[in-house]
Amino acid sequence: MNGDSGLAELTAATAEFAAAREWQPWHTPKNLVMALSGEVGELTALFQWLTPEESAVVMRDETVAADVRDEIADVMLYLVQLARVLDVDLVEVATAKLARNEHRFPALPR
Amino acid sequence: MNGDSGLAELTAATAEFAAAREWQPWHTPKNLVMALSGEVGELTALFQWLTPEESAVVMRDETVAADVRDEIADVMLYLVQLARVLDVDLVEVATAKLARNEHRFPALPR
Amino acid sequence: MNGDSGLAELTAATAEFAAAREWQPWHTPKNLVMALSGEVGELTALFQWLTPEESAVVMRDETVAADVRDEIADVMLYLVQLARVLDVDLVEVATAKLARNEHRFPALPR
Amino acid sequence: MNGDSGLAELTAATAEFAAAREWQPWHTPKNLVMALSGEVGELTALFQWLTPEESAVVMRDETVAADVRDEIADVMLYLVQLARVLDVDLVEVATAKLARNEHRFPALPR
Numbered sequence: 001m002n003g004d005s006g007l008a009e010l011t012a013a014t015a016e017f018a019a020a021r022e023w024q025p026w027h028t029p030k031n032l033v034m035a036l037s038g039e040v041g042e043l044t045a046l047f048q049w050l051t052p053e054e055s056a057v058v059m060r061d062e063t064v065a066a067d068v069r070d071e072i073a074d075v076m077l078y079l080v081q082l083a084r085v086l087d088v089d090l091v092e093v094a095t096a097k098l099a100r101n102e103h104r105f106p107a108l109p110r
Numbered sequence: 111m112n113g114d115s116g117l118a119e120l121t122a123a124t125a126e127f128a129a130a131r132e133w134q135p136w137h138t139p140k141n142l143v144m145a146l147s148g149e150v151g152e153l154t155a156l157f158q159w160l161t162p163e164e165s166a167v168v169m170r171d172e173t174v175a176a177d178v179r180d181e182i183a184d185v186m187l188y189l190v191q192l193a194r195v196l197d198v199d200l201v202e203v204a205t206a207k208l209a210r211n212e213h214r215f216p217a218l219p220r
Numbered sequence: 221m222n223g224d225s226g227l228a229e230l231t232a233a234t235a236e237f238a239a240a241r242e243w244q245p246w247h248t249p250k251n252l253v254m255a256l257s258g259e260v261g262e263l264t265a266l267f268q269w270l271t272p273e274e275s276a277v278v279m280r281d282e283t284v285a286a287d288v289r290d291e292i293a294d295v296m297l298y299l300v301q302l303a304r305v306l307d308v309d310l311v312e313v314a315t316a317k318l319a320r321n322e323h324r325f326p327a328l329p330r
Numbered sequence: 331m332n333g334d335s336g337l338a339e340l341t342a343a344t345a346e347f348a349a350a351r352e353w354q355p356w357h358t359p360k361n362l363v364m365a366l367s368g369e370v371g372e373l374t375a376l377f378q379w380l381t382p383e384e385s386a387v388v389m390r391d392e393t394v395a396a397d398v399r400d401e402i403a404d405v406m407l408y409l410v411q412l413a414r415v416l417d418v419d420l421v422e423v424a425t426a427k428l429a430r431n432e433h434r435f436p437a438l439p440r
Binding site for chain 1: 116117119120123124127130131132138139140141143144146147150151153154157160162165166168169178179180182183184185186187189190192193196197198200201202203204205206207208211212215217218
């Protein structure tokens with residue numbers, strides 16, 4: 001799968017998914033922020049007792065890796081939905097912010 | 111800007127950004143999860159006192175809208191970096207999870 | 221039970237609990253902050269789809285109320301443990317902060 | 331200060347504080363959970379780049395220690411307020427949960 005070509009499709013798919021279940025009334029920005037926060041909490045729980053070294057090789061254990069991918073997926077799904085209802089382009093705002101950070105945190109001299 | 115064509119570029123740009131500052135030692139998965147969580151906390155703070163109705167029109171106020179876009183950008187930047195160091199394709203895992211959710215939560219009959 | 225007389229006892233009990241399981245090496249401040257954050261995520265998930273009005277009467281449903289109490293308990297347990305390992309008196313710092321807030325946010329005139 | 335005798339007083343003081351500013355309409359359980367989550371995010375940010383070893387001695391730096399105490403105070407204040415509006419006794423539920431955990435996670439043999 002091409003991760004690049006899929007973000008617009010994914011965004012549209014989340015809209016169709018919510019509409020097919022008539023979940024739109026619950027998908028206020030406030031509620032989606034909470035849902036995003038809850039999923040980040042579940043992701044955090046997977047890493048809370050790991051040493052930095054263990055966290056660096058967390059994907060070597062296929063069971064844990066599956067859990068990590070699952071929680072990252074949930075976080076991404078709510079972030080995509082939040083951005084959609086707020087009409088925010090995730091890649092555009094992140095790219096612009098990274099550009100601003102280039103100035104805030106100058107690179108080391110080579 | 112094309113949000114779709116930019117995710118791979120954004121991912122690469124975050125890698126270059128961290129490398130140019132020699133920040134990689136701090137960018138363990140564990141630390142990036144914490145950074146993601148901290149940014150979601152800042153996003154949450156923007157919505158905590160809003161009614162559902164106020165949250166639905168939060169982008170009408172240009173000052174607040176700029177803050178919301180800024181925090182969403184920070185969340186996206188750390189999510190992209192976390193996915194990069196874990197070698198997870200954000201769109202792929204989210205698309206796959208959405209497909210699984212189609213079965214877990216059947217759509218309403220038409 | 222007297223909630224007041226129990227905070228010092230609770231704090232001591234969490235220390236004994238961790239020691240009896242030899243969990244102290246995992247209970248660094250960093251890890252306990254993550255554990256606290258993860259539990260707040262679970263608490264958040266209980267409230268994410270509720271309207272403000274529903275959230276105000278959430279304790280009327282005994283099943284949900286039990287879940288809420290359980291998650292609040294987990295949050296409190298990790299906050300108590302974090303404060304203990306950092307040698308922070310929870311009531312003292314919160315009382316002092318509230319006093320500072322009295323000045324930051326003046327009360328309405330009567 | 332006696333941390334034990336102060337929790338009931340602190341709880342009452344937060345009620346008076348909110349009433350004097352007529353903030354009660356905003357202090358729904360849902361909103362207080364979000365506020366708690368936002369403060370935990372700020373606390374998380376203080377620890378995100380620290381090694382476990384650095385986090386263990388974080389209070390040796392008086393400036394950082396003051397920030398840590400300040401964020402823990404904010405977390406405690408919102409937790410106390412959430413518990414108050416939900417009529418939950420923080421020490422009671424945490425003590426009861428710890429007792430249940432004694433059974434879920436048996437202590438090591440001596």
